[in-house]
Amino acid sequence: MLVVPLLFRLPWFRRFDGYSAWQTILLREPPEHAGDGLVCHELCHVWQMQHRPLRMPLSYLRFGYERNPYELEARRAVEASRTLPAAADAHLDEPPGRDAGEHVVARLPRPDEEDEGAAAHER
Ligand SMILES: [Zn+2]
Numbered sequence: 001m002l003v004v005p006l007l008f009r010l011p012w013f014r015r016f017d018g019y020s021a022w023q024t025i026l027l028r029e030p031p032e033h034a035g036d037g038l039v040c041h042e043l044c045h046v047w048q049m050q051h052r053p054l055r056m057p058l059s060y061l062r063f064g065y066e067r068n069p070y071e072l073e074a075r076r077a078v079e080a081s082r083t084l085p086a087a088a089d090a091h092l093d094e095p096p097g098r099d100a101g102e103h104v105v106a107r108l109p110r111p112d113e114e115d116e117g118a119a120a121h122e123r
Pocket residue numbers: 041045071074
């Protein structure tokens with residue numbers, strides 16, 4: 001994922017805030033400003049291009065942008081991600097105060113909640 005604001009001044013890119021090219025996501029702003037929704041949308045495009053490396057990019061020639069089935073799928077992915085418990089907990093309208101790694105760790109049981117962990121500490 002690259003933050004390249006100058007790229008988005010070019011005529012073709014001006015209308016986008018994010019752009020995916022196979023395994024690369026280009027963003028106008030850092031992810032914490034761009035928002036989880038845009039990052040999710042672009043990650044969906046990366047996943048689409050992993051599975052349809054030619055058909056997906058060429059679909060824009062056939063369907064255009066707004067009604068492109070891959071665009072619609074990426075928008076649905078963003079909407080679906082908003083209903084996930086972890087996403088709902090993360091206050092998506094605000095920049096996250098913690099990264100995803102911390103968020104995952106926070107959901108794991110504490111060592112004193114695990115029987116095996118407690119037993120290991122007693123040795
Ligand atoms: Zn898109």
